[in-house]
Amino acid sequence: MNGFVMALRRDMVLALRHKSEWLTALFFFVIVTNLLPLGVGPEASLLRKIAPGVLWIGALLSTLLGLPRLFAPDHADGTLEQMALSPIPLPWLVAGKIVAHWLVCGLPVVLMAPLLGLQFDLPVRSLGLLVVSLMLGTPLLSAIGALGAALTLGLRGGGALLSLLILPLYIPALIFGAGAVEADLAGISAQGHLSLLGAILVVSVFFSPWVTSMALRIALE
Amino acid sequence: MSNSIINWFKYASPASFYPLAGRMIPWFSWLAVVLIASGVWLGLFVAPTDAQQSEGYRIIFVHVPASWMSMFIYCVMAFWSALGLAFNTRLSGMMTAALAPTGAMFAFLSLWTGALWGKPMWGTWWVWDARLTSQLILFFLYLGFIALQSAIDDPRRADRAGALLALVGVVNIPVIYFSVQWWNTLHQGASVSLTKAPSMAHVMLEGMLVMALGFWSYAIAVALTRVRCIILEREITSEWIKRNAVE
Amino acid sequence: MLAVNQLTCLRGERRLFQQLTFELPEGQWLQVQGANGAGKTTLLRVVAGLVAPQEGEVTWRSQPIRENRDQWNRDLLYLGHHAALKEELTAVENLSYGLGLEGFSSSPEQLNAALHQFGLKDREYLPVRYLSAGQRRRVLLTRLLVRPASVWVLDEPYTALDVQATAFLSTVIETHLERGGCAILTSHQTLGLHPGRTVSLG
Numbered sequence A: 001m002n003g004f005v006m007a008l009r010r011d012m013v014l015a016l017r018h019k020s021e022w023l024t025a026l027f028f029f030v031i032v033t034n035l036l037p038l039g040v041g042p043e044a045s046l047l048r049k050i051a052p053g054v055l056w057i058g059a060l061l062s063t064l065l066g067l068p069r070l071f072a073p074d075h076a077d078g079t080l081e082q083m084a085l086s087p088i089p090l091p092w093l094v095a096g097k098i099v100a101h102w103l104v105c106g107l108p109v110v111l112m113a114p115l116l117g118l119q120f121d122l123p124v125r126s127l128g129l130l131v132v133s134l135m136l137g138t139p140l141l142s143a144i145g146a147l148g149a150a151l152t153l154g155l156r157g158g159g160a161l162l163s164l165l166i167l168p169l170y171i172p173a174l175i176f177g178a179g180a181v182e183a184d185l186a187g188i189s190a191q192g193h194l195s196l197l198g199a200i201l202v203v204s205v206f207f208s209p210w211v212t213s214m215a216l217r218i219a220l221e
Numbered sequence B: 001m002s003n004s005i006i007n008w009f010k011y012a013s014p015a016s017f018y019p020l021a022g023r024m025i026p027w028f029s030w031l032a033v034v035l036i037a038s039g040v041w042l043g044l045f046v047a048p049t050d051a052q053q054s055e056g057y058r059i060i061f062v063h064v065p066a067s068w069m070s071m072f073i074y075c076v077m078a079f080w081s082a083l084g085l086a087f088n089t090r091l092s093g094m095m096t097a098a099l100a101p102t103g104a105m106f107a108f109l110s111l112w113t114g115a116l117w118g119k120p121m122w123g124t125w126w127v128w129d130a131r132l133t134s135q136l137i138l139f140f141l142y143l144g145f146i147a148l149q150s151a152i153d154d155p156r157r158a159d160r161a162g163a164l165l166a167l168v169g170v171v172n173i174p175v176i177y178f179s180v181q182w183w184n185t186l187h188q189g190a191s192v193s194l195t196k197a198p199s200m201a202h203v204m205l206e207g208m209l210v211m212a213l214g215f216w217s218y219a220i221a222v223a224l225t226r227v228r229c230i231i232l233e234r235e236i237t238s239e240w241i242k243r244n245a246v247e
Numbered sequence C: 001m002l003a004v005n006q007l008t009c010l011r012g013e014r015r016l017f018q019q020l021t022f023e024l025p026e027g028q029w030l031q032v033q034g035a036n037g038a039g040k041t042t043l044l045r046v047v048a049g050l051v052a053p054q055e056g057e058v059t060w061r062s063q064p065i066r067e068n069r070d071q072w073n074r075d076l077l078y079l080g081h082h083a084a085l086k087e088e089l090t091a092v093e094n095l096s097y098g099l100g101l102e103g104f105s106s107s108p109e110q111l112n113a114a115l116h117q118f119g120l121k122d123r124e125y126l127p128v129r130y131l132s133a134g135q136r137r138r139v140l141l142t143r144l145l146v147r148p149a150s151v152w153v154l155d156e157p158y159t160a161l162d163v164q165a166t167a168f169l170s171t172v173i174e175t176h177l178e179r180g181g182c183a184i185l186t187s188h189q190t191l192g193l194h195p196g197r198t199v200s201l202g
Helices: A002-016 A019-040 A044-066 A068-076 A079-084 A090-119 A124-151 A158-185 A191-220 B002-011 B014-046 B055-087 B090-122 B130-151 B155-186 B202-234 B239-245 C040-048 C069-075 C091-101 C108-117 C133-141 C163-178
Strands: C002-011 C014-024 C029-033 C055-060 C076-079 C151-155 C182-186 C197-200
Touching: A002 A019, A002 A090, A002 C091, A019 A044, A019 A090, A044 A068, A044 A090, A044 A124, A044 A158, A068 A079, A068 A090, A068 A124, A068 A158, A068 A191, A079 A090, A079 A191, A079 C091, A090 A124, A090 A191, A124 A158, A124 A191, A124 B155, A158 A191, A158 B130, A158 B155, A191 B155, B014 B055, B014 B090, B014 B202, B055 B090, B055 B130, B055 B155, B055 B202, B090 B130, B090 B155, B090 B202, B130 B155, C002 C040, C014 C029, C014 C040, C014 C055, C014 C197, C029 C040, C040 C076, C040 C151, C040 C182, C055 C069, C069 C076, C091 C108, C091 C133, C133 C163, C163 C182
Parallel strands: C029 C182, C029 C197, C076 C151, C151 C182
Antiparallel strands: C002 C014, C002 C055
16 A cells, blocks of 8 residues: 555656646647537537547547556666565556556546537536546546556557557447436436446456556566 | 376477477368358358348358357457466467467458448448447457567567457457447447348358358468467477478 | 576577576675676576576575565565666655655655765755766665665676775675675676675576
């Protein structure tokens, strides 16, 4: 537990001294979602219809943006070796880093989403649901993404490869997350979507640090 | 009993598996030729013309077995991966790597024949049907696996990282299928069900089974050939290759 | 006692070393010799437990390290040839986070004192970015003073150090050995340590 807090604190301190990093992810989210109306036209009913999917895909891509840097700097300077040899079990340290990644890349997106939702003419009630679904979904994206980051550590074309590995695994999160908001827009209860999203979140947050640690040990050999 | 276990581990070493695979390849190749030929014959000439779909439906004799194989091969890869991670056997990694291109090929074949079927049946090449979409995602998973393996230079890391990815993939497949199914039922509009082949004639089922067995033999023959290549590549410096494989 | 039994290691298709066996009792040190690319670093990584050997095993107090990772990691201090320092953090922060990630803690005063011993007075609160290569190396080596461990595995510890720091490092290692610790190091230089065991690779 101590190790978890330590890893989390360390990564947060580093992120705060590198503001450009998480601000980039956030602005990427804003710009990508704002490009869409320019591409499909400003018709309010169409925008409202595609808003959940667009915002979710925007969130998904901007979390992806920060993933290559989750382990790469620690790998390059040897800190990762020290973590692998630490008496504290590696999954705890990895869990701390995953949470830090979410706080840096996921949470700002969640907080920014309602504002963008307004641009897409989403009703206020659905905005709340959008935030809830992203709140459940973005930690999931960080947890699954960590595995991809560990598998592609130090490889040629790591970033593109990472997307190829991880995006298919993001599909359930996208379907249930965007589906929740769509259901709410259509006046149906979003309960089912959110419960499933929550269930996947619990399972992946539980297993991800463990599997990611295995992948890191493989990458270090 | 103990005897058979020892035998198994004997064949888990590349040096003894290499000649064994060499002996098995011709058998499976011939079996594949015979089975696929009879499958084609059953499908094209014996099976009756379908009342609703006329002759176009005959592509399912390729489409359905290909879909089965693509899913099955991924499971086999996951099986070898689990074995490889648990017992640290080198051969398992090679098997997984050898199976992946064949699996991807079947997934692609299934998508392509699906599109060819869809055009005359539904008037469109692509339908966001739950099965087609899941098949597409499976194809992506294969591509991810192959891309990861080919990006890693060190064979040991490639095997182990690939194994981990295959296992995570196989755990995720049911979740992905379920979510796509769920998504599909909520967006009924575009969906056309592939499942209802009304009262499928016996001979049609037989044709598909024969074809599936043929694909099986083909997959085994090709995978074994590929494994032999991988073994040669990786063990090029070892003594037994210099002694035996050059013959 | 640290024991290495029948160790064989491959890199790619090339055999780095095979059937390597040695023992290292407490209070002794071992120098790994060999040309560039002979596998010195790989041997240290295998001993540390980062890399699984092709064959053979490493045991610590007659327990295989891979089966008893927790105890081994507590007793081991490994310094690779990467700095393991973050440029954005100060020397003190680097040390205290490094210790924290390993489940140890140390007060800032202790860390300062240790840094002073390694000749880093007035550099404690500078971001590591502003330190020279030799100074960074000293920050890293300060870990030897603040992180308790009985086995030191040091990859080229003398790199980039000046005469003074080299001498100080040697006394630090000698003190460690006198207290019953043991150490494995790779180095091309002559060290000013009492003669230890050697293993030659390649």
